Amino acid sequence: MDTPRIRILLDNDTGIDDALALAYLAACDHVEIVAVTATPGNVDADQVAANNRALLALCGQPQVPVLIGARAPLQVPLTTTPETHGPQGVGYATLPDPGPAAGHGIDAVDHWIEAARANPGELTALLSAPLTNFALALRREPRLPWLLGRVVIMGGAFYHQGNTTPTAEWNTHVDPHAAAEVYAAYTAAAQAGLDVQKLPIVCSLDSTERFEMQPGLLTDLAAAAGCAEPEHVLAGDPEGTRSTASNPLVRYLSDALRFYFEFHRHYDQGYIAHVHDYFAAGIAAGTLEYRSAGATVDVETESPLLTGTTVADFRALWGKPANARVVSWNDPAAGFAELVSRLGALARRLDGAPQGEPGPGQIG
Known part of the structure; x- marks a missing residue:
């Protein structure tokens, strides 16, 4: 059965796992990336946009508009994370900046609103960054919950436990006021009769940290891509070792993810990488299985101790309707097999390799 065509508006803060998610979406033949908008988070908005333009060009989609909206959180100073994602946001990976993409200079928030109005019910919003741009869009167009077909939030x-403070996740912590506004807007929409299927699907750390990538996945990816030599990213390698993979997409992802493996090891999590945004992208693309439960979600914005903490009421104790569907189950093994298959095919296609032929180490 053919996968239905899906049109995605992506807002990210690229970001190593954002880059993996973007490359994956580019690898899905049934996905049209309508626009990629930059929110400051892992790096500032200009660097996010540059990363997106370069990666889209590498993935054969330089025509996708890359737009900038907000340049800072709504009320708090911007915090970036070079220790996690590197000074440019993509670890050790490097690509030349291909220059402005189509739509450069257009305000991201206005573009989202215009696209949603022009295509009511047809677009999926994938939000893998702080929710600053989406909060601004909801301020300007309160009908967005009805106009968008689906919303997926990482x-x-x-x-x-949180990955930024003991209780707070990174995206929400960077702009807690924006996240609180988004969930408040969906509470109001739910009270006004919004279809439950249009409530945001929330991929929290509870589900995304199950997507724990092992470095051997890059060996599998290189084989699927038909690389001339095996790709090995090993815990014993000197830090900063660069990939020599013959395929440019494999080389880019390997260099980015090596930095991420090293970061996780520095924080005593092992030589692994939590690829949060890929899981959210798979839900948006309709390719990964999941289960979810309705909840009323709110965000703490006042307490110095708990700022950015998300709270979910699954039992209607607050007396409010559900404003989100929180993911409660996923299948990481199937998800990683899907990732290797799609990215391997894209890498072969970009490299001009014949499709359907096994690379070194693959079973034909």
Whole structure:
């Protein structure tokens, strides 16, 4: 059965796992990336946009508009994370900046609103960054919950420890006021009768940290891509070792993810990488299985101790309707197999390799 065509508006803060998610979407033949908008987070908005332009060009989609909206969170100073994603946001990976993409200079928030109005019910919003741009869009167009077909958010932590503070997840912590506004807008929409299927699907750390990538996946990816030599990213390698993979997409992702493996090891999590945004992208693309539960989600913005903490009421104790569907189950093994298959095919196609032929180490 053919996968239905899906049109995605992506807002990210690229970001190593954002880059993996963007490359994956570019690898999905049934996905049209309508626009990629930059929110400051892992790096500032200009660097996010540059990363997106370069990666889209590498993935054969330089025509996709890359737009900038907000340049800072709504009320708090911007915090970036070079220790996690590197000074440019993509670890050790480097690509030349291909210059402005189509749509450069257009305000991201206005573009989102215009696209949603022109295509009511047809667009999926994938939000893998702080929710600053989406909050601004909801301020300008309160009908967005009805105009968008589906919304997927990577953010929050409920029954899982935070990855930025003991209780807060990174995206929500960077702009807690924006996240609070978004969930408040969906509470109002739910009270006004919004279809439950249009409530945001929330991929919190409870589900995304199950997507724990092992470095051997890059060996599998290189084989699927038909690389001339095996690709090995090993815990014993000197830090900063660069990939020599013959395929440019494999080389880019390997160099980015090596930095991410090293970061996780520095924080005593092992030589692994939590690829949060890829899981959210798979939900948006309709390719990964999941289960979810309705909840009323809110965000703490006042407490110095708990700022950015997300709270989910699954039992209607607050007396409010559900404003989100929080992911409660996923299948990482199937998800990683899907990732290797799609990215391997894209890498072969970009490199001009014949499709359907196994690379070194693959089973034909």
